[in-house]
Amino acid sequence: MSIHSKGRGLQVYSVLYLLFLYAPILLLPIFAFNSGTIIAFPLQGFTTDWFVQMWGNATLRRALTNSLTIAFSASVLATCLGVFAARASTRFKFPGRGGMMAFIMLPMVLPEIIVAMSLLVVLLGMGVQLSLLTVILGHALICMPYAIAILSTAFSSLDRSLEEAAYDLGESKWGAFRLVTLPLVMPGIISSLLISFTISLDEFIIAFFLAGNEPTLPTYIFSQLRFPRSIPVIMALGTVLVLLSIVLLAIGEYFRRRGNARIGGSPTGGLL
Amino acid sequence: MTDAKPMIECRDVHKYYGDYHALRGIDLTINGGEFFSLLGPSGCGKTTLLRTIAGFEDISSGVVLIDRRSMEDVPANKRPTNMVFQSYAIFPHLTVAENVAFGLRRDPRSKADKAAAVEEALGMVGLKGYGARSAHALSGGQRQRVALARALILKPKVLLLDEPLSALDRKMREQMQVELIKLQRQVGITFVLVTHDQEEALVMSDRIAVMFEGEIAQLDGPEALYARPATRRVADFIGVMNFLPARIVSDMSGVVTVDVDGLGQVELPASQISRANPDDDGIVIGFRPETMTLVAVGAAHTQPRETNATIDEVVYYGDMTYYDLRLDGVGQVNGKPRTVRISMRNVFGRDVQEVGTRTRLAWSPGSLVLFR
Amino acid sequence: MAKFDAEAKAGLSLIAPPFLYALGILAIPLLTILAYSFLTDGYLEIIRDFTWANYAEVLTDPIVLVVMMRSLIVAAAVTALTVGLAFPVAYYVSFVVRPERKAMWLFLITIPFWTSYLIRVFLWKVILGYNGVVNSSLTGLGIIDEPLTFILYNVNSIVITLAHAYAPFAILPIFVALEKIDRSLLEAGRDLGESRAMTFWRVTLPLAMPGVLAAVLIVFIPTIGDYVTPEVIGGGKIPMIANMIQVQMLALDNRPLGSALAVMAMVVVAVISAVFLFLNRRFLKVRQ
Structure with a gap:
């Protein structure tokens, strides 16, 4: 049938497109295990030196600790705030709901440089010492819209009468939330935590301007990109980070789908 | 209970x-x-x-x-x-x-x-x-x-x-x-x-x-x-009810005499009188499809009144048949003949009538409700 | 009435924490920037005199104009490229891929987006550079003698890098719009005697338009404010508006001028977004 010939052309195109999407990521491990110090073909030979060097680098380890601290705190903060916003917007009608939600979601489309610069100006004006905390505040702000997008899907696919039923059966409002709503949106919460964690771990601009002298993984990478000698180690680090991101995302996706399946939602449809 | x-x-x-x-x-x-x-x-x-x-x-x-x-x-x-x-x-x-x-x-x-x-x-x-x-x-x-x-x-x-x-x-x-x-x-x-x-x-x-x-x-x-639907709207909402235009002839000590299109003059006690809706088109009487009987010309029946009619449409349901009838003396509505719907149980031995057949409708005033 | 007030109260008290957070971390800084943009830069501090001078400078400085135009052109090119390349993929996933495999395709498409942005940008520099993957491979294979120069550390390479970075942003909204199309409409189009191509042109494309416009917006806005790509690929020599804001704010320590630049950039983005939202509304109206 002609549908198949049409589908074939599109399929070839789509696979090529995926290849384009993955091209840089696929190059990462190739150069991470290449013994040559210059990032170019032809390859020299196989080595794991760069991973060993990476592990021995004290600044990098400090950057890793910082990044994990920031990502953990920011994802918890963003998800907690996101739970409030998602529940408010999916469950209640109140004046100014649309406007307030639009404002909370604004960082999703606002260039990060503007968020970073304006926050920096205020923090410096107030005499606040730049630290991991200031990065956490900024990261929670930009993670919050993504958290809300995920959590809103979880909350809105929830039958409202479930909570009413629990209340009707004698539970308090809090009991109904704890025993019924929370377990049912838990996959969404986990998914939101993981996505926020991934965003924060990868975020450069806010970390670059708001961390003061503390390195994070992206700012450390940025500082090393100028030195050709450091590049192979960065490739090794990138390989590890990409693997970590994929694992986190896969877990997040698993929970999101399981949550959907449990409350009878569709398996497709993601963040947007 | x-x-x-x-x-x-x-x-x-x-x-x-x-x-x-x-x-x-x-x-x-x-x-x-x-x-x-x-x-x-x-x-x-x-x-x-x-x-x-x-x-x-x-x-x-x-x-x-x-x-x-x-x-x-x-x-x-x-x-x-x-x-x-x-x-x-x-x-x-x-x-x-x-x-x-x-x-x-x-x-x-x-x-x-x-x-x-x-x-x-x-x-x-x-x-x-x-x-x-x-x-x-x-x-x-x-x-x-x-x-x-x-x-x-x-x-x-x-x-x-x-x-x-x-x-x-x-x-x-x-x-x-x-x-x-x-x-x-x-x-x-x-x-x-x-x-x-x-x-x-x-x-x-x-x-x-x-x-x-x-x-x-x-x-x-x-x-x-x-x-006995209390209002015409209730009557409309519950089951099927036929409506025919009617005019009040006299209204004395609770008993109302009405002249109904196709059915002639009927006396109705207060128990058979319900309210019309404010936006209804005048006074009507209503009756349910199963309260009247279709009888072949010349056959005997036990109902006190009868009216001549022509079968306009037949809808066969297996256990039931619905007949839409044009009663003699009933005019048109919106350019089409006004029909009433009668339901007959398809008991053994009773044939389904054909469209266009002349027939008689047997009924009793007790099945009528006046909406005024 | 009482019930409505209670519901509003519950909703408002729930939304308060995230809203106040966004107010403190986003609104106050943005308003500060706005206020700064009307103040005068002193040597070490900011002089609290109201002035339009920063805006006058921003609007008349030829360098600002060049950078702003470059940002707009890069963003427009990236948007056109991304959305144009993304549409067939979204169409493929929505119309050809079997339903149970759609989620996997979407997942595959989104993964690269979440993986180290900085490293991906840098890798494009590696791929496209003078001794990069493309040139070293092509010269090694004897296809070219001299390295290709049109992909070197210039606006072209910025566009390619950004188009790669924002690809999923373009695919997802188009996919969502295509998914919403009632398939019987397409059959109706065919049934009414239209060819496949004409059905696509007269039915599918108009119905997918809101998704395309959403994709345009969602790619255009972040790319126009991108900081990393010009910095890494262009090595600071071909700045876009974000780099200029940063330089004014920090390197030159002229916060009022930097603020005015930021405000102007936001206004430009807002105006363009408003135009697209208006177009989107027109399309939505047509749909109803």
């Missing part, structure tokens, strides 16, 4: 959503042990009234008493009512048994006693042995039963059912109707059912309140509701 003791009393209940007047002075008494239905089209306020009784909606003014206790400031989780939701609201993360036991969390009984109570409740709805099943693997009918068991295990004074059968297919619905009636007789508590399906309400209820636009239009038993 019903005892005279009032279980639910609504006194001049009003409910506003902003400017929208959802309940407009509901006065209603539902007796203990009664199977009571709130019937009406969507948006008539029947669900709002049910949710008001359950405590999910505050009322704007008026009083709601349950078992003679005012429900003001009594939240839904403290009321002696339980609800079966339209979607059933079965907790998808729990098993059947955990769903049924949900309301027993603060019950001081031992674990074993609670488990026995759950098993008993499941047995009552025909789900014995289903306790360990996961809730999201249940069929629609099974969900409904779990919802019933979950509510009944708490031994509420009133069970509220919000369109509980609307999600089921026709066969399952008819089966559940009978089961619900049996269940209600067995447990003996008051059931309040919300439905938009008039047939369902007629089948199941001891009494029915028909609601339009936030008001109760008629509160009666099924037979009275069907045979």
Whole structure:
């Protein structure tokens, strides 16, 4: 049938497109295990030196600790705030709901440089010492819209009468939330935590301007990109980070789908 | 079934959503042990009234008493009512048994006693042995039963059912109707059912309140509701009713004489007189399709009156046949002949008539209702 | 009435924490920037005199104009490229891929988006550079003698890098719009005698338009404010508006001028977004 010939052309195109999407990521491990110090073909030979060097680098380890601290705190903060916003917007009608939600979601489309610069100006004006905390505040702000997008899907696919039923059966409002709503949106919460964690771990601009002298993984990478000698180690680090991101995302996706399946939602449809 | 003791009393209940007047002075008494239905089209306020009784909606003014206790400031989780939701609201993360036991969390009984109570409740709805099943693997009918068991295990004074059968297919619905009636007789508590399906309400209820636009239009038993609709709108909503234009000839001491198109002059007592709607096109009389009989020309019948007619359309239903008739002396409406619909049971030996046949319609004035 | 007030109260008290957070971390800084943009830069501090001078400078400085135009052109090119390349993929996933495999495709498409942005940008520099993957491979294979120069550290390489970075942003909204199309409409189009191509042109494309416009917006806005790509690929020599803001704010320590630049950039983005939202509304109206 002609549908198949049409589908074939599109399929070839789509696979090529995926290849384009993955091209840089696929190059990462190739150069991470290449013994040559210059990032170019032809390859020299196989080595794991760069991973060993990476592990021995004290600044990098400090950057890793910082990044994990920031990502953990920011994802918890963003998800907690996101739970409030998602529940408010999916469950209640109140004046100014649309406007307030639009404002909370604004960082999703606002260039990060503007968020970073304006926050920096205020923090410096107030005499606040730049630290991991200031990065956490900024990261929670930009993670919050993504958290809300995920959590809103979880909350809105929830039958409202479930909570009413629990209340009707004698539970308090809090009991109904704890025993019924929370377990049912838990996959969404986990998914939101993981996505926020991934965003924060990868975020450069806010970390670059708001961390003061503390390195994070992206700012450390940025500082090393100028030195050709450091590049192979960065490739090794990138390989590890990409693997970590994929694992986190896969877990997040698993929970999101399981949550959907449990409350009878569709398996497709993601963040947007 | 019903005892005279009032279980639910609504006194001049009003409910506003902003400017929208959802309940407009509901006065209603539902007796203990009664199977009571709130019937009406969507948006008539029947669900709002049910949710008001359950405590999910505050009322704007008026009083709601349950078992003679005012429900003001009594939240839904403290009321002696339980609800079966339209979607059933079965907790998808729990098993059947955990769903049924949900309301027993603060019950001081031992674990074993609670488990026995759950098993008993499941047995009552025909789900014995289903306790360990996961809730999201249940069929629609099974969900409904779990919802019933979950509510009944708490031994509420009133069970509220919000369109509980609307999600089921026709066969399952008819089966559940009978089961619900049996269940209600067995447990003996008051059931309040919300439905938009008039047939369902007629089948199941001891009494029915028909609601339009936030008001109760008629509160009666099924037979009275069907045979003597209080308003033309109720008549239109419940079953099929034929209407023929009529003129009042005399109106003396409660007995009204009317001249009906096609039927001639009839005397009707006050019990056969109902209200027309304000926007109706004049005075009409109404009758149900099955109250009149089609008889072959020359055949004998027991009804006191008869009218000549022509068969305009025949609709065959297997067990029944509907005939649309043009009565002699009835004019046109909107450029087409005005017809009335008569239903005849297809008993053995009775032939289905053909379109265009001249026939006689036998009837009795007792089956007529005047809307004025 | 009472019920409505109670519901509003519950909703407002729930939304308060995230809203106040966004107010404190986003609104106050943005308003500060706005206020700064009307103040005068002193040597060490900011002089609290109201002035339009910063805006006058921003609007008349030829360098600002060049950078702003470059940002707009890069963003427009990236948007056109991304959305144009993305549409067939979204169409493929929505119309050809079997339903149970759609989620996997979407997942595959989104993964690269979440993986280290900085490293991906850098890798494009590696791929496209003078001794990069493309050039070293092509010269090694003897296809070219001299390295290709049109992909070197210039606006072209910025466009390619950004188009790669924002690809999923373009695919997802188009996919969602295509998914919403009632398939029987397409059959109706065919049934009414239209060819496949004409059905696509007259039915599918108009119905997918809101998704395309959403994709345009969602790609255009972040790319126009991108900081990393010009910095890494262009090595600071071909700045876009974000780099200029940063330089004014920090390197030159002229916060009022930097603020005015930021405000102007936001206004430009807002105006363009408003135009697209208006177009989107027109399309939505047509759909109803």
